[in-house]
Amino acid sequence: MLRIDMASLTQRERIQNGLVFACLSSVLVLPGGPMLLALCLAGMGLWSFKHLRTDLAKVWDSPAVRTMAMGMAIFVAVGFFLGIWYDYRPGHYEAYIPFLLSPLMLHGVLKARLQPVVLWMGAATAAVLAGALASYESLVLLTGRAMGAMNHPIIFGDLSVVLACIALFGLLYFEQAKTQLWMRIFLSCGAAMGVWGSLLSGSKGGWLSIIMVLLVFVWRVTAGKPLLWRCLGVALIAGLVVKGVWLAPEELVRGRLEGIWGKIHLWFETGQVTDWSVSIRLELWSYALQLFAQRPILGWSGGGALSMLAEHLKPFNVPAGIAPVFENDLLHYAAVSGLVGVLSVLALYGGVFAGFWLCQKQGAQAFAYALLGMLLVALYFEFGLTVNALGRNAFRYFFCAMSVMLLGLIILAAKEKKVQTWN
Numbered sequence: 569m570l571r572i573d574m575a576s577l578t579q580r581e582r583i584q585n586g587l588v589f590a591c592l593s594s595v596l597v598l599p600g601g602p603m604l605l606a607l608c609l610a611g612m613g614l615w616s617f618k619h620l621r622t623d624l625a626k627v628w629d630s631p632a633v634r635t636m637a638m639g640m641a642i643f644v645a646v647g648f649f650l651g652i653w654y655d656y657r658p659g660h661y662e663a664y665i666p667f668l669l670s671p672l673m674l675h676g677v678l679k680a681r682l683q684p685v686v687l688w689m690g691a692a693t694a695a696v697l698a699g700a701l702a703s704y705e706s707l708v709l710l711t712g713r714a715m716g717a718m719n720h721p722i723i724f725g726d727l728s729v730v731l732a733c734i735a736l737f738g739l740l741y742f743e744q745a746k747t748q749l750w751m752r753i754f755l756s757c758g759a760a761m762g763v764w765g766s767l768l769s770g771s772k773g774g775w776l777s778i779i780m781v782l783l784v785f786v787w788r789v790t791a792g793k794p795l796l797w798r799c800l801g802v803a804l805i806a807g808l809v810v811k812g813v814w815l816a817p818e819e820l821v822r823g824r825l826e827g828i829w830g831k832i833h834l835w836f837e838t839g840q841v842t843d844w845s846v847s848i849r850l851e852l853w854s855y856a857l858q859l860f861a862q863r864p865i866l867g868w869s870g871g872g873a874l875s876m877l878a879e880h881l882k883p884f885n886v887p888a889g890i891a892p893v894f895e896n897d898l899l900h901y902a903a904v905s906g907l908v909g910v911l912s913v914l915a916l917y918g919g920v921f922a923g924f925w926l927c928q929k930q931g932a933q934a935f936a937y938a939l940l941g942m943l944l945v946a947l948y949f950e951f952g953l954t955v956n957a958l959g960r961n962a963f964r965y966f967f968c969a970m971s972v973m974l975l976g977l978i979i980l981a982a983k984e985k986k987v988q989t990w991n
Contacts, residue, residue, distance in 0.1 A: 577681060584612050584680035588973075592690035595966065596698040596716045596727055596765075602966035603666075609969060610669045612676030620675050627674070627979055632926040636975065639919015640667045646912035650905050654869040663959070666968040673969060677976030687973060688738030688745070692758025695731035698724070699761025702768040713770040723962045725771025726951045730970070732762025733943060741936035841884045848886070849895055849954065855880050856899035860906065867906035874904075893959065897952030900959065913958065920971055921945040933981035941974040 577585065591608045595601035613620065627633050644664045651660045702714035702724070713721040735758030738745060745751040834840055835847040859873055867873060878892040886892070894900040901909035924941030927934050948957055948967055957963040 577683070581679075581681050584676070585683055585686050587612070588680065588682060589686045589690045589693075592686065593693040593697065595694050596718065596724060596731070597694075597701050599717045601717060602727070602962045602964075602969065606666050606669060606673060606965040606969040609673035609676040609972065612680055613672035613674070614676075616675065616679045619679070620672070623675055623678060624671055627678075630979070632923040632978075633975070635926060636920050636923035636971070639916050639923070640670060642919070643667065643912045643916035646905070646908060650866070650869075650909065653866065654871075656870065660870070662961075663964065666965045670968050670972050673972040674976055677973055678979060681980060682973065682976055684742060684977060685744065687734065687977065688742045688755065689751075691731045691734035692738060692755045695728060695735050695758040695762030695765070696754075698728050698731065699765040699768075702728075702765040706768045714765065714768040716765070718962055720960075721769040722771045722955050723960060725766040725769030726947075726955070726957075727962065727966055728762045728765035728769065730762075730944065730947055730966070732759045732766070733947065734940065735759040735762060737936060737940050841886075844887065844890050848884070848890065851881075851884070852877070852894050853896055853899050856894045856896070856903040860899070860902040863906055865906045866908055867902065867904045870904050877903075893956055895955050897956055897958050900956050913952075916958075917945050917949055924974070927975075927978045930978060930982045933984070934978040937974045937978045937981070941971060944970055944974070 587608055588605075591601070591605040595605055598604065616623075628637075644667050647664050648661070650656070698716055701716050705711045705714040705716075714724060715721040716724045718724040718727070735755045739752060739755040739759065742751070742755070745755055831843055831846040832850065834842060835850045839851075841847045841851050855877060856873075859868055859876065862868075868876065873894075874892055877894065881892055894903060897913055898910055901913050905912075921942055924938045924945070927938035927941070930938075944967070948963070951957045951963070957967075
């Protein structure tokens with residue numbers, strides 16, 4: 569299952585698979601990498617535009633496809649409605665471009681007959697390059713928190729976790745990796761380097777995801793083993809994470825972990841903002857809830873809510889580098905667009921998650937992609953608790969590109985299964 573099948577591809581399909589591999593491999597080390605990946609997929613779909621309507625009509629019969637499309641459509645429709653309601657500038661609609669490009673991207677994946685090796689090995693290569701660049705930045709150049717080619721270390725660290733997760737899934741489910749030692753080693757290196765890159769980025773919000781993904785991995789690997797061995801596997805993973813924390817520079821990891829609970833307790837006791845990571849976020853979230861309580865239906869608009877937030881933060885003498893944003897997807901939409909905006913976010917994540925859930929029933933080949941798709945939604949939701957994930961281009965483009973690639977691979981796997989059954 570999930571084998572390499574490059575020999576059956578046409579020359580154009582091989583070129584397209586190679587382009588996707590190159591874009592995915594460089595997603596964190598090339599400026600605008602997530603956008604380039606999405607545009608590459610959309611460009612491939614546009615190349616065969618004359619077949620677009622026919623091909624998408626065929627996949628529309630799938631309940632999973634319709635569920636995902638509905639979730640994205642609600643999110644985009646609400647965004648456009650609020651843009652018109654509050655008379656936003658044209659730049660507001662830029663956030664919805666990757667979602668609008670999703671049909672083209674899916675068409676590109678299907679027309680290229682994207683191969684599983686592109687996903688598994690491309691993500692592993694991207695994680696290795698990200699970890700290597702992070703090591704160079706933080707340990708050689710001593711620049712502090714690594715951020716690769718991204719414009720913020722949190723984006724770099726969180727996406728490194730996603731790449732590590734994909735590499736781990738490749739190690740578990742890619743049949744070629746089960747028969748070739750070098751591939752297992754490379755996928756393992758991808759998983760390790762993705763985690764390492766995240767640690768060097770200092771992105772605390774992504775560290776919970778690292779632990780979650782590693783625990784899922786060890787529980788899957790030890791399936792069928794006695795409970796004692798499974799618990800020992802969990803303990804081993806926990807030990808490796810602690811070792812990684814210990815090896816990383818103190819100011820990037822241990823220093824950022826120390827005193828977290830103390831800062832949280834101090835803020836709840838006194839309301840003092842004593843740092844620009846923990847207590848400042850609590851202050852931002854508290855103010856977002858205040859704004860939501862005042863206008864719970866449609867919020868204050870982006871300009872209104874953020875200008876009031878900037879005014880609210882003035883007494884705290886926030887450094888110029890700290891942007892006046894709420895750093896939480898749900899609370900951001902609650903303040904900016906009220907309950908309508910929050911429900912649109914839940915519809916987006918719920919639609920994509922439910923779509924992948926339905927895909928589990930399409931056979932063993934589709935299961936790995938469906939499970940990974942659901943985990944992708946869970947990871948993004950967790951990222952959005954400490955950062956405006958949906959408010960940043962890199963996150964949006966990568967989410968759409970990966971969701972479409974996984975959905976396309978599921979459709980291709982189901983088609984291959986039908987052909988094999990017929991033969």
